[in-house]
Amino acid sequence: MSAPSIPGFAFIEHLGSGGFADVFLYEQQWPRQRVAVKVVRPDVPLTDREKYLFTAEANSMARLADHPYIVSVITAGVTAEGGRPFLVMRYCPPPDLGVRVRSHPMAPVDAVSTGIKLASAIETAHRSGILHRDIKPSNVLVTTYHEPALTDFGIAGHVADVDGDNDVRISYPWSPPELLDGSSNGSVASDVYSLGATIWHLLVGRSPFSIPSGDNSTRALSARILHAAPPATQRPDVPPALDRLLQQCLAKRPEHRPASALELARALQRIESAAGWARTAVAVEGDRPDASVTAPGVPEAPEDATAMKPVTVISASGPRRIAPQDAAPVVDPDVEEPAARSGLVWAGVGVAVLAVLVGVLVLGDKREEDPGVVVPTTSQTPDPVVPDVLTEAVALTGSRTPRGVLFEWRAPVPVEPGDSFTWFRDDTGTFGSTERRRLLVRTDASVCLDVRMNRGSDSSPRASQCVS
Numbered sequence: 218m219s220a221p222s223i224p225g226f227a228f229i230e231h232l233g234s235g236g237f238a239d240v241f242l243y244e245q246q247w248p249r250q251r252v253a254v255k256v257v258r259p260d261v262p263l264t265d266r267e268k269y270l271f272t273a274e275a276n277s278m279a280r281l282a283d284h285p286y287i288v289s290v291i292t293a294g295v296t297a298e299g300g301r302p303f304l305v306m307r308y309c310p311p312p313d314l315g316v317r318v319r320s321h322p323m324a325p326v327d328a329v330s331t332g333i334k335l336a337s338a339i340e341t342a343h344r345s346g347i348l349h350r351d352i353k354p355s356n357v358l359v360t361t362y363h364e365p366a367l368t369d370f371g372i373a374g375h376v377a378d379v380d381g382d383n384d385v386r387i388s389y390p391w392s393p394p395e396l397l398d399g400s401s402n403g404s405v406a407s408d409v410y411s412l413g414a415t416i417w418h419l420l421v422g423r424s425p426f427s428i429p430s431g432d433n434s435t436r437a438l439s440a441r442i443l444h445a446a447p448p449a450t451q452r453p454d455v456p457p458a459l460d461r462l463l464q465q466c467l468a469k470r471p472e473h474r475p476a477s478a479l480e481l482a483r484a485l486q487r488i489e490s491a492a493g494w495a496r497t498a499v500a501v502e503g504d505r506p507d508a509s510v511t512a513p514g515v516p517e518a519p520e521d522a523t524a525m526k527p528v529t530v531i532s533a534s535g536p537r538r539i540a541p542q543d544a545a546p547v548v549d550p551d552v553e554e555p556a557a558r559s560g561l562v563w564a565g566v567g568v569a570v571l572a573v574l575v576g577v578l579v580l581g582d583k584r585e586e587d588p589g590v591v592v593p594t595t596s597q598t599p600d601p602v603v604p605d606v607l608t609e610a611v612a613l614t615g616s617r618t619p620r621g622v623l624f625e626w627r628a629p630v631p632v633e634p635g636d637s638f639t640w641f642r643d644d645t646g647t648f649g650s651t652e653r654r655r656l657l658v659r660t661d662a663s664v665c666l667d668v669r670m671n672r673g674s675d676s677s678p679r680a681s682q683c684v685s
Contacts, residue, residue, distance in 0.1 A: 219259075220239075220241045220256075221256055221296040221303070222296070222297065222298065223243065224297075226243040226244065226245055226254065226305070227243060228242075228243055229241075229242040229244055230242045232253060232311060235255075235369070237261040238255050238257050238258060238261075239255070239256050239258050240253055241253070241256065242254075245305070251308045252291060252306065253307070253308045253309070254305050254306070255303060255304045255306065256301050256302070257301045257302050257303070263301075263302075268302065271302045271304075273370075275290060275293045277342075277347050278290040278304070278306070279293075281345060281347070284338055284500065285334075285364065286334045286335060286337055286338040286364065286365055287341070287366060287368075288307055288309060288358060288366045289306065289307045290305070290306050291305040291306060291307065292305045306368070307366075309358035309359055309360050309366055309368075310361060313354065313357060314331075314355070314359060314365060314419070315354030315418070318418065318419050319423075321422075322419065322420055322422040324454070325452070325455050325456065325492075326494045327419075328416055328419040328420050329459065329488055329489055329494070329497070330489075330494075330495075330497040331357075331365050331416070332412070332415075332416040332419075332481075332482075332485050333482045333485045333489075333498075334365050335352075335365055335412060336499070337482060337500040337501050339367070339408055340477060340479040340499075341501055343405055343408070343478060344502070348403045348404065348405070348408055349370060349408055349411075350403040350407065351370075351387075352367070352391065352412050352415055353388050353390070353414075354415055354418050354419065356369040389435050389438050389442075390425075390426065390427060391415060391418075392410075392442070393407045393471070394443050397439050397442060398443065405476075405477060406472070407471070409466055409474050409475055409478060410474060412466065412478065412481065413463050413465075413481070416463060416466075417450060417463050417467070420452060425447065425463075426442050426445060426448070443469075448464075456488055456491070458487075458491065459488050462475075462488065479499065482499045482501075483499070490665075490681055493610075493612075493682075495679040496679060607672055607677035608677070608678075609629035610629065610669075610677055610678040610680035611627060611628055611668050611680045612626060612629070612680070613681070614626070614682060615664075615666065615684040616684065617684055618657075620657060621658050622658045622660060623656075624655065624656045624657075624666045624682060626655070627654065628670055629670065629677060630670075633672065636652070636670065636672050637651065637652050637670075638650065638651055638653075638670055638671065639676075640668050641666070641667040641668075642665070642666060644664050644665060664684055665681060665683040666681070666682055667680070667681045668680050668682075
């Protein structure tokens with residue numbers, strides 16, 4: 218397999234091949250990083266159609282490059298030899314998600330979380346006017362941080378233009394009936410179908426209409442997709458609501474499916490909440506505006522401006538751990554309520570100023586200038602490393618009372634002195650920390666609460682509970 222010579226990039230190895238392109242691992246020389254380079258194969262004739270598809274893929278992925286669950290495009294170009302178009306993308310180590318779940322299907326909690334993240338990516342693409350049209354497990358890569366990343370927008374189309382396409386490529390096991398019978402060239406509903414089929418695959422290890430040791434030819438698959446009822450996963454640990462939702466995604470008629478990828482993500486979040494699993498956030502631009510952002514036309518506060526000043530380094534100084542927030546003031550001796558912290562903030566400022574004055578008095582004039590940064594030759598990690606003990610979420614419940622919504626939780630491990638719990642209100646974005654195991658939220662509206670247990674630098678997974 219010959220890799221093209223690309224200035225500024227050093228070839229490492231061949232990663233795989235697709236419909237009309239090869240993917241190679243290169244090392245970018247500056248800034249130095251490993252990247253995946255997708256190059257049109259030499260045996261593929263570069264017709265106007267192929268050039269258009271490649272250009273459309275580059276433009277589509279570039280428009281969505283900052284999404285956390287979409288593989289980002291770094292740059293694009295044409296090789297000097299043969300004029301073969303190429304894309305330089307963020308490198309996600311193999312194997313893809315389809316290979317990973319083939320022999321080890323995902324636990325339902327992980328499949329639902331992955332589905333929400335992919336739905337976020339697809340909803341973002343749809344809001345940009347882009348239909349993916351080839352969502353399947355093999356087009357979901359996994360980053361070095363174990364997050365899913367949607368890729369291969371090679372046959373993506375713009376919502377306003379897909380009806381005029383004369384050549385639509387499809388992946389049969391994950392394609393909806395309307396693409397197979399030619400009644401549609403792709404739509405929001407068809408992407409929702411393919412995402413539902415992908416989540417089903419993550420749970421079972423095969424596509425929904427394939428039969429183990431059966432006839433899975435294109436003809437047989439197409440017949441089952443067009444005429445057979447959507448199957449259940451038949452896993453006893455899959456919540457019935459999740460099976461029903463995936464069957465809805467695989468409905469034959471597009472209007473019977475969730476109306477959007479965002480609607481599917483919200484339905485998956487409700488399944489998480491009902492099962493008591495940690496809540497996965499939806500990452501869609503503009504879905505939840507940040508109230509802390511300064512309104513347009515309001516000048517920036519002068520204290521936020523960046524300025525240069527001389528820096529004196531105290532020898533042997535280092536970063537200091539930030540102390541956890543004190544518990545919020547309480548009104549009821551048995552129930553804690555969220556409250557303002559202005560007094561605590563000024564108390565903290567006073568302690569910090571006093572610490573600085575003591576440091577100056579102790580050091581006096583005996584300070585010496587730091588000779589420079591010394592790069593350690595051995596690991597600076599304390600030995601032995603303290604293992605994580607907070608591996609499970611708290612048991613969180615919520616109920617409406619005459620005074621408001623009362624949330625209560627039970628720690629997953631015996632509580633020790635210094636342990637605390639941090640909480641986050643989903644409806645207002647407020648948060649706090651407490652040593653108690655209950656919180657009263659005075660509201661008549663629906664409210665969701667996330668709670669974590671903290672011990673030193675260790676934190677438990679989130680527990681989420683909503684009360685309407």
